Amino acid sequence: MKKIGVLTSGGDSQGMNSAIRSVVRTGIARGYEIVGIKRGYNGLMEKDFIPLGSKDVSDKLYRGGTFLQSARSEEFRTEEGQKKGANNLKEEGIEHLVVIGGDGSYRGAAKLNDLGIKTYGLPGTIDNDLPLTDYTIGFDTTLNVVTDAIGNLRDTMSSHERVSVIEVMGRNSGDIALHAGIASGVDAILVPEQPWDIKEISYKLKDRFNKGKTHSIVMVAEGAGNGEEIAHMIKDHCGLDTRATILGHIQRGGTPSAFDRVFTSRMGHEVIRLIDNDIYGVALGIENNDITYHRFEEIFEAHQPPNTKLYSIFGDLV
Numbered sequence: 458m459k460k461i462g463v464l465t466s467g468g469d470s471q472g473m474n475s476a477i478r479s480v481v482r483t484g485i486a487r488g489y490e491i492v493g494i495k496r497g498y499n500g501l502m503e504k505d506f507i508p509l510g511s512k513d514v515s516d517k518l519y520r521g522g523t524f525l526q527s528a529r530s531e532e533f534r535t536e537e538g539q540k541k542g543a544n545n546l547k548e549e550g551i552e553h554l555v556v557i558g559g560d561g562s563y564r565g566a567a568k569l570n571d572l573g574i575k576t577y578g579l580p581g582t583i584d585n586d587l588p589l590t591d592y593t594i595g596f597d598t599t600l601n602v603v604t605d606a607i608g609n610l611r612d613t614m615s616s617h618e619r620v621s622v623i624e625v626m627g628r629n630s631g632d633i634a635l636h637a638g639i640a641s642g643v644d645a646i647l648v649p650e651q652p653w654d655i656k657e658i659s660y661k662l663k664d665r666f667n668k669g670k671t672h673s674i675v676m677v678a679e680g681a682g683n684g685e686e687i688a689h690m691i692k693d694h695c696g697l698d699t700r701a702t703i704l705g706h707i708q709r710g711g712t713p714s715a716f717d718r719v720f721t722s723r724m725g726h727e728v729i730r731l732i733d734n735d736i737y738g739v740a741l742g743i744e745n746n747d748i749t750y751h752r753f754e755e756i757f758e759a760h761q762p763p764n765t766k767l768y769s770i771f772g773d774l775v
Contacts, residue, residue: 460490461732462551463509465523466497466558466565469709470583470595472717473523473557478514479725480555485511487729492551496526497558498533498565501542506549518722519712521598527558533565543572553732557581557594563740567753570738577728578740578753579721583709586630588759589751590742594724596632597716599708603637606704607674611641614672620662620691620699622675624684626708631678633708635764638676639771645673646771647687649680650763655687659694666697673697723748 463480465473481491493513495505517524532538546554546569553575556566559582566576580593587593603625614621623643625633631648638646644665645658662673675691677684688701713721724741727748731739739750751759 458488458490459553460492460549460551462492462494462506462546462549462554463525464494464497464501464554464556465525465527465581466556466562467527467529468559468582469522469527470581470593471521471598471709471711471713472594472721473581474514474517474520475713475718476557476579476581476594476721476725477509477523477525478517479722480728481509481514482511483726483729484732487733489729489732492549493525496528497530497562498542499528499530500526501545502530502532502538504545504549518718521709521711521713523557539565539568540572543569543574546574553577553737555579555728559584559593560587563587563753563756566740567738567757570753575732575737577731577737578756579724579728580740580742583633584627584630585632586627586761587742587756588761589740589744589749589756591744592720594721595709595713595717597720598711598714599626599633600637600640601714602708602711603633603704604640606702606707607637607641607643610702611672611674614674618666618671618698620673620675620688620697622677622684622688622691622699622701624677624679624701624703626704627678628680630761631681632764634676634678634681635767635771639767639774641674641676643674643676644775645675646768647675647677647681648763648768649678651765651768653681655690656694659691659697662691662697663695
């Protein structure tokens with residue numbers, strides 16, 4: 458019986474568990490033995506392997522986080538560590554490895570693929586910052602978490618006539634801020650892909666208050682600036698009572714949305730089909746609602762363009 462390994466690496470994202478579940482149950486249905494690797498590449502270095510059966514993934518569909526856990530491994534970053542990881546898999550008889558994570562996780566999978574392990578990537582990152590996929594695992598759920606938080610903050614901001622600056626995750630990509638901002642009807646969105654002028658934003662906020670508005674919300678992706686500093690700048694420029702809220706790791710929590718559960722179930726099913734057809738060295742994604750795959754090299758060479766059209770739409774909606 459052929460063995461398939463599965464691990465989660467990097468930051469956790471809602472839907473990782475449902476992706477593991479899909480790999481396990483589809484793999485078993487097709488006659489494979491599934492091995493879970495705990496704590497990402499760190500667990501790979503230490504051979505922290507566990508067998509996974511259908512019962513082991515029961516009730517995992519709707520749970521956030523990753524029950525296999527995740528950790529970073531400095532040892533695996535080295536050539537010697539990568540060879541050790543490949544050898545550990547070969548000694549266990551694991552021919553195929555499914556890696557759920559972001560860009561760094563993909564690069565590790567590509568190295569193992571070069572060393573004779575047939576590898577596959579599933580896009581596990583809430584930031585939605587991987588190219589050649591319209592969405593990543595957990596992005597939709599995170600949008601729901603952020604919009605719920607904004608709704609709660611809006612209640613207290615309107616009671617006290619304040620400006621709320623909300624900082625969300627997104628070091629290199631402002632997709633969380635942009636999508637959640639539009640969904641929440643905020644007054645300004647600051648993302649790393651677009652230039653912004655704090656004076657212009659402050660004066661517009663002040664003008665709206667002068668016209669009777671009782672509260673305003675500014676969304677900031679962490680890669681665009683520090684929420685606390687931006688709140689101070691707005692207050693200095695226009696005198697409005699401005700408070701910052703940094704949502705932090707709460708964005709990674711919560712039960713996966715229906716979209717993320719279906720999305721990951723489809724990808725887990727497709728990765729087993731690729732294994733059946735001896736297609737490997739690829740990462741999966743979703744494009745125009747179709748589950749697609751591209752070679753790791755294509756993904757590393759591709760560039761994720763900023764969503765200028767959606768940003769332009771926001772500008773007309775404010």
